[in-house]
Amino acid sequence: MTVWSFEAIGTRWEIVGELGDGDRQRVLAEIDRFDREWSRFRSDSLVTAVGLAGGRVDSIDAGAMLDAYRSLAAATSGAVNPLVADSLAALGYDADYSLRASEPVPAPAGWESVLTWTDSVVTASAPALIDVGALGKGRLVDLVFTLLADVPGDLVVDAGGDLRVRGSAVRVGLEHPFDVTKAIGVVELTDAALCASAINRRAWGSGLHHVLDARTGVPVTTWAATWAIGGDAMRADAVATALFFDGGPDLASEWGIEWVRMTTDGRAERSVGCPAELFLARRP
Template sequence: MTTPGMNSPAAVHDWVFDAIGTRWTVTTPAPLPDDVVDAVRAEIDRIDLAWSRFRDDSAVAEMARTAGRHPIAESDQPLVDWYRRLYRLTRGAVTPLVGQTLADAGYDADYTLRPAARVAGIPGWDEVIAGHDGALELRQPALLDVGAAGKGFAADRVAEIVGRATDDFVVDAGGDMVVSPRTRGLRVALEHPMDPTKAIGVVTLDAGAICASASNRRVWADWHHIVDPRTASPAREVLATWVIAPSAMEADGLATALFFTPAAFLRGDFDHHAEGFHHVTVRRNGSVEHTAIPGLELFL
């Protein structure tokens, strides 16, 4: 996705850096103050230390070793609550308990990208998680993965910090974008799921967030990172999704949920737009489903 232009034609500043496995670009009218830059870096480091399954010293790594009560930061409670809601909405298809399955498939801490002879199935929420209010209370050790909504959550947290310094910004975390309210809409390209050098269309965003999920990212052997818990194998029917919602955490999670659950069912639980949320879904059979997104142009 691209982020051309800000609220006015004045010069803009891009702060580009790598963190939590992706390239970030924070676009503002002028460079951010040092204390804001430091606060952004500190918050991303905190999130990584809490939720990364790729580092041995994270809270998630400790949960994989030890059952019992694992405290959750107050700022992170919305992420856990959102996962519980997604689990219910998708009837278990979107779950943080997919971590061991991904690791067995080769998407592990060492990035071996070599599937094991046996890939673990995915347990049910209530089999493992006894409580999630203020702490994750685990009945047994479990390797969590919050990739379905975690990057969007991090983008929201960064946007909150940046928003204290300026009311004109775009936070782009590897395609998960948070856009400050603007009078001149931001045109965002939708990357072609089969050719990242092309776009299948554009949308116009005047506030909120847009996130994408695609099966052409993090691909190895016969696997990709979007796993269906019902089969413990990659989802095959959908190629790519985009969701526009008020927060990147919501948009990110819903973009994954659309791989398993019809949009009409998901929209029944949302009231942010007349349709519940805006989306584009591209299926492997070539069909495209979308809501009446402002400024949507498709090139298919």
């Protein structure tokens, strides 16, 4: 098996499998296509244009991602919202990575009155900057994984810890959010996806990180890290976000996704059927 490592969409990728040069070219083209359509950090992306003037994003990802966002918003009572970009920018996580925080800004509560979508188009009736960070990387992992369906043998597509596996079991550590040299547990994946989220990733100041409650524009403080295991990476990524809020476990159950999450004071819990082996015992 060969390992192909590269940087894209602000993270490190590792793809393990018997890829040819043509496979690599197709993967890079697909990642670039997704980035040009959905990255709010690119001045030439479609979502940046919609953020400035409204209009539409023509994309094969529109329906799948916005349908999932509708479920996320319903499950979390509006805590997850695809129009959270301005809330992130207010805290310094903007297109220029200024990392200079101002007052928190709640995301628009009525986002479904601004955005409409079909399977292949999302339209904003007014300027609205879309952020797909709650599930976009998982969606892209799935796209790359599907693109490589004809590659023989085992396959691992790993985008900065959000990964999908085909074939032989892969043993993955669950990184401790307060000490990245340690793990709070391990899980073996076979023909499955694992996605994680943590407040120590994309953090830039005291209490400032990328996981916000869209209703307030303020970073979450109860949960420190989440892991979600499912059949596809987009839904696992979405649940990893939802688990920071009440309603996350219910959405996981609805979608058939197992999970682990850890509080900021060091307690860990998991779903009843979760296959992960945890090194931390749940406290009463």
